[in-house]
Amino acid sequence: MKPKSVIRKATTHVNQNEGLIFEKSSAGKFAWRLPPLDVPEVDTAKLLGASERKDLGHMPEVSEIEIIRHFTRMSTWNYAIDLGMYPLGSCTMKYNPRVNEVVSRLDGLANGHPYQPENVSQGALRILKTLSDCLIDITGMDAITLQPAAGAHGEFTGLLLVRAHHQSKGHARKKILIPDSAHGTNPATAATVGYAVENLKSNSQGMVDVAALASQMNEDVAALMLTNPNTLGVFEQEIHKIADIMHAKGGLLYMDGANMNALVGKVRPGDFGVDLMHLNLHKTFSTPHGGGGPGSGPVAVKKILEPYLPTPVVVTKSDGTLGFEYNRPQSVGRVRAFYGNFGMFVRALAYTLANGPDGLRQTTEDAVLNANYIRKGLEGAYDLPYATPSMHEVVFSDKLQAKKGVKTMDIAKRLIDYGFHPYTTAFPLIVPGALMIEPTESESKEEMDLFIEAMKSIAEEVEEDPEMVLAAPHTTRVSRLDEVAAARKPVLRWKPS
Amino acid sequence: MRYLPKSPADREAILKAIGARSIDDLFSPIPAEYRLNRDLKVPRQMAESEIVDWFRERSRENGDSYAMFLGAGAYYHYRPVIIDSLISRGEFLTAYTPYQAEISQGTLQSIFEFQSMICELTGMEVANASMYDGSTAATEGVMMAIRLTGRRTIAVARSVHPEYREVLATYATHQDHPVVTVGFTESGRIDLKELEKSVNQDTACVLIQSPNFFGIIEDVNAIAEIAHKNGAMLVVSIAEAVSLGIVEPPRQADVVAMEAQSFGVPLGFGGPYCGVIATREKYVRQMPGRLVGQTTDTNGRRGFVLTLATREQHIRREKATSNICTNQALVALMANIFMTIYGKVGLRELAKQNLAKTAYAAQQFGRHASVLFSAAPRFNEFVVETSEDPFAINSRLLGHKIIGGLPLKKFYPELGNAALWCCTELTTRDAIDTATALVGESQDSTKPSREVAEVTR
Numbered sequence: 001m002k003p004k005s006v007i008r009k010a011t012t013h014v015n016q017n018e019g020l021i022f023e024k025s026s027a028g029k030f031a032w033r034l035p036p037l038d039v040p041e042v043d044t045a046k047l048l049g050a051s052e053r054k055d056l057g058h059m060p061e062v063s064e065i066e067i068i069r070h071f072t073r074m075s076t077w078n079y080a081i082d083l084g085m086y087p088l089g090s091c092t093m094k095y096n097p098r099v100n101e102v103v104s105r106l107d108g109l110a111n112g113h114p115y116q117p118e119n120v121s122q123g124a125l126r127i128l129k130t131l132s133d134c135l136i137d138i139t140g141m142d143a144i145t146l147q148p149a150a151g152a153h154g155e156f157t158g159l160l161l162v163r164a165h166h167q168s169k170g171h172a173r174k175k176i177l178i179p180d181s182a183h184g185t186n187p188a189t190a191a192t193v194g195y196a197v198e199n200l201k202s203n204s205q206g207m208v209d210v211a212a213l214a215s216q217m218n219e220d221v222a223a224l225m226l227t228n229p230n231t232l233g234v235f236e237q238e239i240h241k242i243a244d245i246m247h248a249k250g251g252l253l254y255m256d257g258a259n260m261n262a263l264v265g266k267v268r269p270g271d272f273g274v275d276l277m278h279l280n281l282h283k284t285f286s287t288p289h290g291g292g293g294p295g296s297g298p299v300a301v302k303k304i305l306e307p308y309l310p311t312p313v314v315v316t317k318s319d320g321t322l323g324f325e326y327n328r329p330q331s332v333g334r335v336r337a338f339y340g341n342f343g344m345f346v347r348a349l350a351y352t353l354a355n356g357p358d359g360l361r362q363t364t365e366d367a368v369l370n371a372n373y374i375r376k377g378l379e380g381a382y383d384l385p386y387a388t389p390s391m392h393e394v395v396f397s398d399k400l401q402a403k404k405g406v407k408t409m410d411i412a413k414r415l416i417d418y419g420f421h422p423y424t425t426a427f428p429l430i431v432p433g434a435l436m437i438e439p440t441e442s443e444s445k446e447e448m449d450l451f452i453e454a455m456k457s458i459a460e461e462v463e464e465d466p467e468m469v470l471a472a473p474h475t476t477r478v479s480r481l482d483e484v485a486a487a488r489k490p491v492l493r494w495k496p497s
Numbered sequence: 498m499r500y501l502p503k504s505p506a507d508r509e510a511i512l513k514a515i516g517a518r519s520i521d522d523l524f525s526p527i528p529a530e531y532r533l534n535r536d537l538k539v540p541r542q543m544a545e546s547e548i549v550d551w552f553r554e555r556s557r558e559n560g561d562s563y564a565m566f567l568g569a570g571a572y573y574h575y576r577p578v579i580i581d582s583l584i585s586r587g588e589f590l591t592a593y594t595p596y597q598a599e600i601s602q603g604t605l606q607s608i609f610e611f612q613s614m615i616c617e618l619t620g621m622e623v624a625n626a627s628m629y630d631g632s633t634a635a636t637e638g639v640m641m642a643i644r645l646t647g648r649r650t651i652a653v654a655r656s657v658h659p660e661y662r663e664v665l666a667t668y669a670t671h672q673d674h675p676v677v678t679v680g681f682t683e684s685g686r687i688d689l690k691e692l693e694k695s696v697n698q699d700t701a702c703v704l705i706q707s708p709n710f711f712g713i714i715e716d717v718n719a720i721a722e723i724a725h726k727n728g729a730m731l732v733v734s735i736a737e738a739v740s741l742g743i744v745e746p747p748r749q750a751d752v753v754a755m756e757a758q759s760f761g762v763p764l765g766f767g768g769p770y771c772g773v774i775a776t777r778e779k780y781v782r783q784m785p786g787r788l789v790g791q792t793t794d795t796n797g798r799r800g801f802v803l804t805l806a807t808r809e810q811h812i813r814r815e816k817a818t819s820n821i822c823t824n825q826a827l828v829a830l831m832a833n834i835f836m837t838i839y840g841k842v843g844l845r846e847l848a849k850q851n852l853a854k855t856a857y858a859a860q861q862f863g864r865h866a867s868v869l870f871s872a873a874p875r876f877n878e879f880v881v882e883t884s885e886d887p888f889a890i891n892s893r894l895l896g897h898k899i900i901g902g903l904p905l906k907k908f909y910p911e912l913g914n915a916a917l918w919c920c921t922e923l924t925t926r927d928a929i930d931t932a933t934a935l936v937g938e939s940q941d942s943t944k945p946s947r948e949v950a951e952v953t954r
Contacts, residue, residue: 021610021837032577032843034850038926039857044743047852048874051714053745057617059841067837068579074603075588078595082587095500096591099545105581105763108556113567114767116560116900117891123559124766127552130540137538149629149768150823152810163671188810188820194671197815235526265537266524272531282823290584290827291604292594292787293627294769310667333667337570337632337660338767346552353551356542359498365520366501366508372523373511389526413599422597427811444502445511476599478800483598486792486804490781492623493613 006457009084009450010419012475018073022494025060031067058496077477078291079421085447087374089393089424089436090183090231092261092283097354100286100347109346114338118323124342125322128314131349132298138360139257139277140270141300145309147340151258154278154297155189155225157310160332161276161301162223162252163193164308168330169250173222179208181231181428186256195222202430206232206386210241217249227256228269231428231436232386233371233393235262243273252276260284261440262368262392265361276301281341285348296344308332312339366441367392370448374439377452381459385431392440398433401459404466408433411458413480414472418454498542559766564899564928568878568919569710570631570658570736571767572759574847575923580761580834584827594787594826598802604826605801608789611833618741618836618844619755620748621775625786627829628821631756632664634772635704635734637785637819638754639665641776642702642730643674644783644818645751650699652677652729654687656709658736659908665704674701685713685870685880692723700729707733707747708740710908711917712855712878713870721749738832739921740876742839742848752776761835762828771828782808785819847922851877854920858929862918865937869915878919880905880912885939887916893935899928901936 044052062070079086086093104110112124132144148154159176166173176190179200187197200216203209207230217224224246229235236242246253255269255277261284263269269277281287281296289295301309311331312324324339355363368391375384375394383399398408412422412435424436439448461469473479503511508520517523524532543551565573584590588603595601595608608626615624628634639651651669653662655678662678669676677695680688687705696703703724707715717733724731730751735741738759747753757771758764774784781788782805790804810817839847855877859868867882881902883890891901902918909915920929 018606020606020613022613025840030840030843031838032840032847034843034846034922037850037853039853039929042849042853042856044849044852047856048714048744051745051874053741053743053845056742056841056844059614059617059844060837061840061842062837064579064838067834068583070837071583071589071607071834072586074606075583075586077600077602077606078588078592078604079597079600080588081591086591086593088593091593093591093593097500099548101585101590103549103552104765106552106556108559108561109552110763110765111561111565111573112559112766113565113573113764113900114571115567115569115903116563116565117895120558120560120563120895120900121766123555123557126555126558134537134539149633149825150821152820152822153629153633156820160667160671183822184809184811184814184817185820185822187815188813188817191815191817192668192672192820194673237526237528240528240531265533267527267531267533271533272528280823288590288827289593289823291589291592291601291608291830292826293824294629294826294828295823296769333670334632334660334663335667336664336768337630337658340767341769342766343763343769350548350552352539353543353548354500354545355498355539357536357539359500359542360537360539362498362501365523366503368523369508369511369515369520372515372517376515389523391523391526412597416597416600421593421600441501445507447502473599478599478602478794478798479796481598481794481800481802482792483802483804486790486802487807490788490804491791492609492781492788492804493616494610 005461006453007418015076015477016073018070020494021060021062021070022058024062024066027061029061029063031062031064084419085439085443085451086421087423087437087439089438090258092438092440094286094440095442096286096288097351100350103350104343104346122321125314127345127349129322131345132314134352135279135298135300138264139300140268142303143306143309144298144300146298146345147310147336148297148299149336149341150293150295151278151280151297152185152189153335154299155185156192157299157335158254158276158278159189159193159195161305161308162254164332165252165305166222174220175222177216177221177224179226181430182225182227183256183258186225205388206234207236208242210238213242214245217245217251219249221251223252223254225254225256227258229259229262229391232395233390234388235391239272258283259392262364264364265357266364276305281344281348286351287344287347294341294344296341310335363441370439370441370443373448374437374452378455381456382435393436393438395431396435397431398435401462402433404462406462406466406469408435410470410472414458414469415454416473417475420451420454560900566902566918566932567900569903569917571764572737572921573764573923574739574759574921576761576763577838580831583834584830589830595803598800602800605789607830607833609791609801611829612789614836615773615775618746619753619775620746621753622778623781624773624775625784625788627824627826628772628774628786629825630768630770630772631734631736632661634754634774635661636665636668638732638752638774639702639704641752641783642732645780646701646730648699648701650675650677651702651704652679652695652700653704654679656681656687656711657704657706657734658710661734684873685711686715686873687720689719696723696727696729700727702730702732704732704734706736708737708876711870711880712875714744714874714876717747717749737876739848739851742844743852744876757832760832762831769825769828771825771832783818784808786821786824850922854924855879858920861929861933865933877921878917880915880917882915883936887914890936894932897931897935899932901932
């Protein structure tokens with residue numbers, strides 16, 4: 001490594017090797033013990049006949065200490081928010097408060113059965129109701145469903161509502177308009193609901209081209225799916241015009257709430273013309289990403305869409321207790337069994353209570369402040385393709401570094417050596433070689449200063465020693481992995497050799 | 498706000514560096530007329546102790562420490578403590594999707610092990626990293642079959658979880674796929690004759706659940722034969738994963754769609770749970786969801802990456818196999834640790850205890866009421882028909898801190914006063930005896946007991 005590199009955040013240290021669990025297994029080791037049976041033993045052959053399973057194949061046999069070490073060693077190979085800045089744009093990697101974890105594990109909540117009688121479910125129902133009320137005010141909408149399990153599932157639910165609305169007017173319509181800067185889930189979802197996708201080009205400022213929208217909007221278009229702030233981190237300033245154009249021709253404005261962390265407590269989508277939107281509780285509301293999930297994607301709607309919400313909905317009964325209402329003839333139906341990812345509702349509500357109105361507002365302000373600090377710090381060192389003001393994230397491009405053959409992914413890999421998780425690479429698609437950076441409110445000035453310093457140092461390395469950057473990371477347990485080979489001849493499970 | 502790592506001086510310094518006069522400058526792109534000039538209507542900022550108290554109160558209102566006889570897609574099994582110790586490690590809890598493989602090997606290797614164990618247990622060749630839950634996994638499994646066969650119609654057993662069928666209907670309606678429902682016989686199993694008539698050249702797949710919603714193990718061989726001879730695929734949903742410890746997996750299936758909640762995932766009032774899809778190798782390119790594969794790094798060391806991403810929405814957009822992005826990774830990790838703890842021998846012993854408790858309970862219930870569907874083998878659920886309304890029985894049980902079986906009238910009006918009961922290794926003989934005595938209190942002796950001399954198969 002070049003001695004000139006400034007790596008102040010990280011130092012390498014030893015971590016443990018660990019094979020696959022199957023490689024540690026041997027007959028007779030175990031990590032379980034069941035209590036003695038208090039009912040008569042059964043003859044499994046007699047009870048199950050030909051349905052009885054005799055053998056569990058190559059399932060592992062290991063002891064408890066081996067399991068603890070196995071997973072603990074593997075955990076040390078992961079980067080995490082708990083270790084430092086994780087500036088993945090659009091993913092909102094903020095602090096995951098630990099009190100959320102504690103309250104979600106309280107016995108009555110963790111062991112609550114979804115079908116237990118309503119009179120012994122008042123605690124869970126109160127949580128659903130309180131969170132719903134908070135989210136309705138935060139979004140400025142009129143009603144909500146918490147059922148969708150993730151953002152894309154929320155999009156699916158939202159477009160079902162759109163379809164139901166148009167069907168009630170006699171024509172389901174055919175198309176969904178989606179800006180070219182959108183997340184991949186948007187077009188994939190539209191297809192799932194049986195809608196054709198029509199692309200909407202962005203203008204030179206990275207925003208919706210309002211004139212193009214006006215010309216593309218017609219009675220075949222069911223809705224526009226818009227992320228606001230968009231994936232460049234830019235607030236769609238002409239949002240009111242956009243909403244008017246949609247509404248004038250009977251279309252609906254759907255907002256992808258992936259970037260709601262820029263808005264909470266400062267502005268409400270319901271006030272600027274949005275008809276329905278989803279939230280990502282695992283982004284804005286601090287529930288842990290957990291290595292890829294679980295998420296939660298509530299969908300908030302205006303009054304006109306309320307009759308179509310999935311069943312059941314929570315209602316207050318005449319005696320003041322809460323209950324589930326199933327009799328909803330206009331509902332689009334269920335999108336998931338039971339009521340959604342309840343454990344995530346507990347966490348999101350704990351986060352909301354910890355913040356209060358003042359904390360939520362300050363959080364949004366800090367998120368925007370941080371993104372602008374990063375932007376200021378890296379301007380000049382990296383190309384800024386759109387000069388439009390940034391909200392909670394900022395998108396640079398690798399244009400300057402590409403001259404030396406170094407691409408966004410290479411810079412990202414080098415950033416790992418500096419002790420940071422990379423930003424989002426190569427997205428949004430409208431920026432070739434994008435570096436999409438979202439620090440969130442959870443970063444201190446010190447951590448951001450280290451990040452800016454690291455990024456600038458890498459920019460210098462690219463000028464002086466591009467080969468070194470191209471070969472990064474240099475400090476991880478594995479170097480760059482052969483993804484092509486992985487896809488060409490997939491090995492997707494362990495097999496005994 | 499205690500989660501925010503900035504002093505007022507830091508904020509001032511940053512504003513100065515940016516060249517902004519105030520924080521409001523940064524929000525100036527938002528048209529003034531839309532800006533919110535009041536506090537949000539959310540409760541005031543609370544201390545940590547107040548938050549814990551508030552949720553403790555909710556926990557107390559929520560049937561805390563009741564004995565549980567509910568199953569029906571959500572099962573109360575013991576969760577070994579090391580599951581939570583391990584998943585609480587920040588490196589697992591607070592990591593994102595493992596797109597940057599070099600610093601995500603912990604998540605990636607654990608998913609690879611999860612996929613491998615799901616294959617071992619289901620008898621399939623490949624499994625994905627997880628789906629939202631059992632209901633959406635079953636639906637996505639059906640959609641896979643539709644893409645693979647190029648056919649339109651879906652045949653679904655009425656003995657599949659009613660809410661899973663509702664989810665399937667929601668997805669199928671808008672893609673214009675007719676759903677044909679096939680009834681069950683007196684054995685509680687799918688009606689094979691009706692199935693025979695319902696499956697034809699337009700049928701993409703048959704969806705069954707085994708053990709089914711009534712806890713009955715379906716005759717998967719016979720069903721597979723009917724599906725396959727018509728060129729249709731067989732999708733088998735498994736809602737009670739612990740059954741795999743002692744029930745033969747549906748090896749004849751083309752797709753297995755699982756709910757892995759029973760593997761160490763808390764009931765949690767219905768979620769988050771963990772769906773999984775497993776299938777044959779030849780169908781892998783039509784699978785939805787993330788997949789982890791083994792590969793090597795530039796030095797030849799073994800490592801793991803997300804692979805075959807060209808199926809997924811971030812690459813294929815509207816042509817993707819599914820719109821799924823975020824899955825249930827941390828919950829899959831719980832299931833993974835659970836499977837590792839019980840392993841080859843423990844899973845069988847655990848399943849056997851479930852079987853024994855259920856056999857005992859069914860016998861005890863049989864003294865006071867009819868236990869339906871006793872001619873076919875069952876795992877850990879059984880249907881009890883009483884002369885008294887099961888809601889009235891359940892109210893009586895609640896007084897004894899017992900949550901009784903699920904009344905079935907809502908889902909199966911033809912079953913009248915029947916209710917679905919479930920026993921797991923956590924159900925005590927005391928609870929079974931108390932519950933059966935309370936059920937018996939009002940039962941007249943006109944109900945013959947079919948369970949006392951139970952002979953299955």
